[in-house]
Amino acid sequence: MNKDKTILIVDDMEINRMILAEIFKDNYNIIEACDGKQAIDVINAVPDISAVLLDMVMPGVDGLGVLKEMNKKGKIKLIPVFLITAAEDEKMLLEGYNLGAVDIIQKPFMPHFLKHRINNVIELYGHRNELEKIVGEQVERLNSMNKSMIEILATAVEFRDCESGEHVRRICNLTRLLMTEVSNRYPEYYLPEPEIEKVVTSSILHDMGKIAIPDSILNKPGKLTKEEFEIMKQHTVRGYEFLRQFPNVMDEGIFNYSCDICRHHHERWDGRGYPDGLSGDDISIWAQVVSVADVYDALTSERVYKKAFSHDTAVKMIKNGECGTFNPKIIEVFEDIMNRT
């Protein structure tokens, strides 16, 4: 049983290592280390160590040193460490517990108890690690399903707009490129990678409110009248109001980003956008980024009321402010990305 599992025995005294190896050799693969440094090398090099039996007092790197290193590398959460020691220094033993040791076993130890204690903890860790893996996979699956549902919803709206669903995918891609580069280049706009992915997912829903706009306006081949344009502008607020009704359907972060992007992706840097007339960094960076991505895609796509502009013309129009004023830092990043493609 358990021969697929490995125990690392760390003790500067060969006799102690041999005794422990004798106790566990029938059920586990045994690796021995004669000091703390060697133990750290083994822990870093060998995957799937099931437990570490660690002496406290050793020359050079001692047991506490090994625990500290395991904390630094995040290994302490994955591998149970038993301190096997003749030391009785309460302060030192307490520090061992504080550094993540699961148990302290005093020398001389009773082999039967030792075996049971270590076997039990190895089993528990095995189950826990397995459960964490399963939960992780389920969360990933749920996130993926969540994203698919959002995409389906957004594509349904796009279909009303005579789009194929490609628009949302293009917006996603450009949002990811822009947001990542803006985040890397400007510390004030920094977002960790998982948050950027949430912004990307949220960008899918930017035009959600178009579901509330009549077909006669949404698909009008010619220029909209002033009244019609006022109705069209309402898609920002209508989308926001629609999404606000479903706070528990999606991840909290995606919910907040989506609502904000929906409402503010037509705001402009100089305050001349809609619906709230926000200006500068009063507009969230994610809404600003999606604005640029949306305008670029609208310019380069054919619509019922216009032909598609070329890539170069679209970039020039955005740069020249023909589609409203954008944050100069985003425009700089946008130009760099467009020059690369």
Next chain:
Amino acid sequence: MDLFEELRGLGVNIDEGLNRLGGNEALYKRLLGTFTKSIKSYSLNPDFGSDEYVEITEKAHAIKGVSGNLSITPIYEAYSQIVSLMRCDQPDKAKDVLKNVLPVQDKIVNCIEKYM
């Protein structure tokens, strides 16, 4: 008389030591042989000076751990005391314990060596 019987007479808890190794007599004998080499290499002198306190404590701690695991009770008990006394800043008392245990230790080591 064999090794285990003689060691029993010197206070070594052979049954407990063997039990720790699952009854493996050959391994127990081998470890006793290794123990004699280790303890000789440590050679603690009862006239140690104040500059040797840390070293003496570490060596006594190592002997305590090994002798405890092999159930060499007289040595384990004496070195446990030495470690405690050294940690409580009572080196003179530790020296007395060391002086008393050294002849017992010699007897045990000689006994083991006789059978190796």
